[in-house]
Amino acid sequence: MAVVKSNAYGFGAPQIARTALYAGADQLAVARFSEARVLREAGITAPVLVFGMVTPPEVDEAIAQGVTLTLHSFETAELFAQRAHTAGKQVRVHLKVDTGFGRLGVLPEEVIDLARACHALGGITVEGIYSHLAMADEAPDHLVTRQQIERFSGVLDSLQAAGLRPRWAHLGNSAAAFGLPAARFDMVRVGTALLGMKPFYFQPFPAELQRVISWKAQVASCRQLPAGWGVSYGHEYVTAGSEWIATLPVGYGDGFRRLPGNQVLIDGQRAPVVGRVCNDMCMVWLPHAVPAGTEVVLIGRQGSEEITTDELIDRWHTSQADIVSSINPRVPRVYSSMERSG
Numbered sequence: 001m002a003v004v005k006s007n008a009y010g011f012g013a014p015q016i017a018r019t020a021l022y023a024g025a026d027q028l029a030v031a032r033f034s035e036a037r038v039l040r041e042a043g044i045t046a047p048v049l050v051f052g053m054v055t056p057p058e059v060d061e062a063i064a065q066g067v068t069l070t071l072h073s074f075e076t077a078e079l080f081a082q083r084a085h086t087a088g089k090q091v092r093v094h095l096k097v098d099t100g101f102g103r104l105g106v107l108p109e110e111v112i113d114l115a116r117a118c119h120a121l122g123g124i125t126v127e128g129i130y131s132h133l134a135m136a137d138e139a140p141d142h143l144v145t146r147q148q149i150e151r152f153s154g155v156l157d158s159l160q161a162a163g164l165r166p167r168w169a170h171l172g173n174s175a176a177a178f179g180l181p182a183a184r185f186d187m188v189r190v191g192t193a194l195l196g197m198k199p200f201y202f203q204p205f206p207a208e209l210q211r212v213i214s215w216k217a218q219v220a221s222c223r224q225l226p227a228g229w230g231v232s233y234g235h236e237y238v239t240a241g242s243e244w245i246a247t248l249p250v251g252y253g254d255g256f257r258r259l260p261g262n263q264v265l266i267d268g269q270r271a272p273v274v275g276r277v278c279n280d281m282c283m284v285w286l287p288h289a290v291p292a293g294t295e296v297v298l299i300g301r302q303g304s305e306e307i308t309t310d311e312l313i314d315r316w317h318t319s320q321a322d323i324v325s326s327i328n329p330r331v332p333r334v335y336s337s338m339e340r341s342g
């Protein structure tokens, strides 16, 4: 199951979804119903699961469009059944069980009753059941993960015994897909790893995975500033001597965080960002002049140097999904193999 929520983490849901389906994914998942609508409007007919909550009109649309919804409570079961009866059709669902995330779903001991309720209410086709891991990205064999796997397996056993085991049972995200065979069950839900980002924090980059994304800009201007010259808001940086300072058309309005310690690649070398990052621009220190238009790499490889999203996790104190999802839509996305993605 290819997870293309949040516009495929900013990379374009229809393009990434088509590429994933071409490469062998069977199903897609998104967070909001509006994101499923975007996929259907793009002509994508593959199964799409919506992880999040839906409004009654969205349930009607999901029934009409054949979009699969998450059934996470007894209330949603009643709502879905009622809308399905009104439409005279079935609503396709995956049950959500909370095995230890504290976010959405019924508790493990309630699943049997929920499955029975779906059966009794009618109008609901239970195609799957799933849960989400809280610690898979942190450590491969965390006690909490083992406990979640055990609880999920227990739920599946009792559903099996009651003759209510749905076709698709799924628990693992990217981290589990790569590092935790016991959490794979019938299907894995892969998001960040689809984009070649490292699935876990403490383990090395998996050999099967390839980094595919880069974020590039061009030098807008490069000037020699005199000694004692303040750079950007607040003059947090002041030139010590005569210095080459390049201005880049990249700011926090593009998703480049206004935090200290930023670096970019220019001429295959790391160049430090100096002064505060502005909304639309930032400045970097260079050892020598470079022409306007020189390629700048914010994420990715240039020559033998590389700035990875793993590095930015530490600098920006956030997740890779957050880093790339926050790259503003005004930054054009360019796909390098359009025969697969377009």
Ligand SMILES: *Cc1c(COP(=O)(O)O)cnc(C)c1O
Pocket: 003, 005, 051, 132, 172, 173, 174, 175, 189, 190, 191, 192, 193, 321
């Ligand atoms: C976002 C999400 C995923 C994908 O997570 P990755 O770590 O990006 O692979 C899987 N399942 C659920 C429920 C999610 O919300």
